[in-house]
Amino acid sequence: xxxxxPKIAGDEKQSELVWGLDVTPEASPVxxxxxxxxxxxxxxxxxxxxxxxxxxxxxxxWRDAWRRLLKNKLAVFGLVVVVxxxxxxITGPAIIKAVSGITPDYIPTDDIRLVKSFPPFTGPEGxxxxxxxxxxxxxxxxQFARVLQGGQISLFVGIISTLVSLLIGVSYGAIAGYVGxxxxxxxxxxxxxxxxxxxxxxxxxxxSMFRSQTARGQLVLLFVALGSVSxxxxxxxxxxxxxxxxxxEFVLAARATGVxxxxxxxxxxxxxTLGPVIVYATLTIPQVMLTEAFLSFLGFGVQAPLAxxxxxxxxxxxxxxxxxxxxxxxxxxxxxxxxxLNFLGDGLRDALxxxxxxx
Amino acid sequence: MSSSNGHLLEVKNLRTYxxxxxxxxxxxxxxxxxxxxxETLGIVGESGSGKSVTNLGIIRLIPDPPGKIVSGExxxxxxxxxxxxxxxxxxxxxxxIAMIFQDPMTSLNPFLKISRQLMEMTQLHLGHTKAQxxxxxxxxxxxxxxxxxxxxVDNYPHEFSGGMRQRVMIAMALSCEPxxxxxxxxxxxxxxxxxAQILELIKKLKQETGTSVILITHDLGVVAGMTDHVVVMYAxxxxxxxxxxxxxxxxxxxxxxxxxxxxxxxxSEQGKLYxxxxxxxxxxxxxxxxxxxxxxxxxxxxxxxxxxPFVELTPDHHSxxxxxxxxxxxxxxxxxxxx
Numbered sequence: 123x124x125x126x127x128p129k130i131a132g133d134e135k136q137s138e139l140v141w142g143l144d145v146t147p148e149a150s151p152v153x154x155x156x157x158x159x160x161x162x163x164x165x166x167x168x169x170x171x172x173x174x175x176x177x178x179x180x181x182x183x184w185r186d187a188w189r190r191l192l193k194n195k196l197a198v199f200g201l202v203v204v205v206x207x208x209x210x211x212i213t214g215p216a217i218i219k220a221v222s223g224i225t226p227d228y229i230p231t232d233d234i235r236l237v238k239s240f241p242p243f244t245g246p247e248g249x250x251x252x253x254x255x256x257x258x259x260x261x262x263x264x265q266f267a268r269v270l271q272g273g274q275i276s277l278f279v280g281i282i283s284t285l286v287s288l289l290i291g292v293s294y295g296a297i298a299g300y301v302g303x304x305x306x307x308x309x310x311x312x313x314x315x316x317x318x319x320x321x322x323x324x325x326x327x328x329x330s331m332f333r334s335q336t337a338r339g340q341l342v343l344l345f346v347a348l349g350s351v352s353x354x355x356x357x358x359x360x361x362x363x364x365x366x367x368x369x370x371e372f373v374l375a376a377r378a379t380g381v382x383x384x385x386x387x388x389x390x391x392x393x394x395t396l397g398p399v400i401v402y403a404t405l406t407i408p409q410v411m412l413t414e415a416f417l418s419f420l421g422f423g424v425q426a427p428l429a430x431x432x433x434x435x436x437x438x439x440x441x442x443x444x445x446x447x448x449x450x451x452x453x454x455x456x457x458x459x460x461x462x463l464n465f466l467g468d469g470l471r472d473a474l475x476x477x478x479x480x481x
Numbered sequence: 482m483s484s485s486n487g488h489l490l491e492v493k494n495l496r497t498y499x500x501x502x503x504x505x506x507x508x509x510x511x512x513x514x515x516x517x518x519x520e521t522l523g524i525v526g527e528s529g530s531g532k533s534v535t536n537l538g539i540i541r542l543i544p545d546p547p548g549k550i551v552s553g554e555x556x557x558x559x560x561x562x563x564x565x566x567x568x569x570x571x572x573x574x575x576x577x578i579a580m581i582f583q584d585p586m587t588s589l590n591p592f593l594k595i596s597r598q599l600m601e602m603t604q605l606h607l608g609h610t611k612a613q614x615x616x617x618x619x620x621x622x623x624x625x626x627x628x629x630x631x632x633x634v635d636n637y638p639h640e641f642s643g644g645m646r647q648r649v650m651i652a653m654a655l656s657c658e659p660x661x662x663x664x665x666x667x668x669x670x671x672x673x674x675x676x677a678q679i680l681e682l683i684k685k686l687k688q689e690t691g692t693s694v695i696l697i698t699h700d701l702g703v704v705a706g707m708t709d710h711v712v713v714m715y716a717x718x719x720x721x722x723x724x725x726x727x728x729x730x731x732x733x734x735x736x737x738x739x740x741x742x743x744x745x746x747x748x749s750e751q752g753k754l755y756x757x758x759x760x761x762x763x764x765x766x767x768x769x770x771x772x773x774x775x776x777x778x779x780x781x782x783x784x785x786x787x788x789x790p791f792v793e794l795t796p797d798h799h800s801x802x803x804x805x806x807x808x809x810x811x812x813x814x815x816x817x818x819x820x
Binding site: 189370371372374375376377378379380381382389390393394396 | 540542546570572573574575576579580582583584587588589590591592593601602605606650653654
C-alpha cells in the first residue's frame, strides 16, 4: 500500500465524522438574559450558565461504530466465528485432555498396526467412535486436538506480530509524520527500502541464519521475523494520518499550553489515529497468519511436536491422496478463520469510517 | 517580578519572515508595542495583516521552517522570550501566557475527554495530582459557566456546542491563572449571541484575575468594547497605535478611517455599504512606497515613492502615514460635528 491508499484518504474524514455524530442540540435555548449585552451584564458580575434544558446525551464514536458493525451481517458472522474458534483453540486441548485424556502430542504406544491414521469418527476397530472427530494423523495423534492446538499457535503468531507492528509501526509513523522534514524523509526511505526487499526471503534468511534447536526457540524466531516486517504498512498509515492531523488547531493549542513534543505525539495525535489503526491491525492478523502458514508449509515455521495450521496442512498435503482428512480439517479451519478476520476487518472499516462506503 | 517599569509585555521591532517558493513573505515587519499589567490591547487588521503571526511569535510558536523570527525582542516581565531555551519557553506557555484560538470546533482534541484536556494543564504546570486536577477542572468549568460541570467534565468535545467549547477553551487557558491571555479571534467562529457571551466572560474573568489580555480581531465593535489600547496592522506593519477612545474619536490614518467607515451603521439610512477598494497586498512582493497606497483615497505621488514615516500625533498616538497630521486634524473636525 502506498500513501494515497484510499483508506487513508477516507480516514482523513475521521475528525469530521466525530463532529458529525449525534450532535448535541446546537441551537440550545439560551437564557435570554445572557444575550442582552450591556453595562448591566458587567454589573451583574455573574456568569450566566447556558441553560441547555434536558441535555441529550450524545453517543461516542465507539458506541456508534459498534452499532454500525452489528448491522453488518458478514462482520457479525466473522466476529462470532473468530470468537468461537479462538475460544475453542484456547480451551479445547485442555478440555479434550480432561474428557478423554488425549493430548495433542499423545502417540498411542499400544497400537501395533502399520497404518495409524484413521478417518474422522472412526475407532481402532473401524467402527463409529467419538474419540477422534477429525481422525488421526500418521503417528496416530488426535487430529482434533492438534488442529485446536495449532490454532493456538497460529492465532498467537498473528496477534503477537500484530502487536509488534502496532508498537513499532505506530510510534515510527507518528514520529516521522510529526517531526516531518528531513527526519521524515529519512525514516520513510528506510521503510521504502525494507518494503522493496522480498520479505518472504528476508524471513527465510532470518530463520535459517538463527536456526534454533528447540521448537520454542524456533517459535520466538518466527515472531521476531514476522514482526520485523509487518510494521511497515502500519508506519505509513499512521504517518499519513499524523500528517493530516498535525496542522489542526488542537495541536497548536496543545503546544501553546506547554505540552512537550513526545506527549503531543503519543497522547494527542496517536489516539486520533486509532480508527484506521484498529482496522489495519485486524487485517494484519490474517495476513501474518497466512505468512506463518506459508513458512510452516515450507518447513521454516513451527516444528513438530508443536503444530500450527500451516505445518498441519503441510503434513497433510503429503498424504492427500490416501488420508485427505489430514489436509482438509486444518485447511478448512484456517480458511474459515482467515475469511472471518477479513470480514471483520472490512466491517470495522465500514463502521469506523462510514463515508468510505460506496454502496 | 523583575524591573519592567510596569510593562508586562514589551515587543520591540519584531520581524517574522516566511520563506516561500514565492519569495520571502514579511508577515510581521518591525512591530513594537507595549502592554501594561492588567490592560487589554486590541490588534486589528484584515486577514493576512500579520496579527496572528505576531502573537504566535510572542510564545515562539511560529512554524519553523518556513517561518523565522528574524529580529526583535519580546520582553515578558523584562525577560526576552526569544532568547530563552525551548524548555523554559514551554514552562511559560500555558502557565504564564495562555492562548485561546479562533475555532473552538478544532482547537479541542476530539478524542480526549474534556477532563483530560483540562487536567493536563494543571498537572503539567501546577504539579497537581490527578484528583486535584480533576477538581480544578470542574471548578474551572463552573467558573466559565458550564452547567452541571461535574457531569459534563467527562464528556467529549463533540458533545458540546460551539459556544460551550469556547468556554472550555477559556477555562483551559485560565486554569493556571496566566499573567497574559492572548485571544486570537475568539469569537469569529461563533454566532452573534454567543459572541457577546464569550466576550463578557473574558471581560469578567479579566477583572477578577487581573490578567492582561491581547485581543486579536477584525471586528472593530469588539475592540471598542473590550480594549484599552489598539494597534491597527496592515501588511505586517503597525499603521496606527492609540488609546481605544482616541482611535475611534480621532483616527490619524486613512486606513483606520476606512476600517471605521466599513462598519455598518444601523442608525443610518439603508444604502450601499462602504468598503475599502482593492484587497490587501501580496506581502512577498511589496513595492517601495506605502503598502496601502494603491487602495488609499488620498494617496499622492510621494506615497507610491517613499515609505511613510511613523508620526507621533500625541504621546500615545502614532500613525504610519505621510499625511498623518492632516488626517488627524481632519478627523478632529469630523468628531466635533458628530459627537
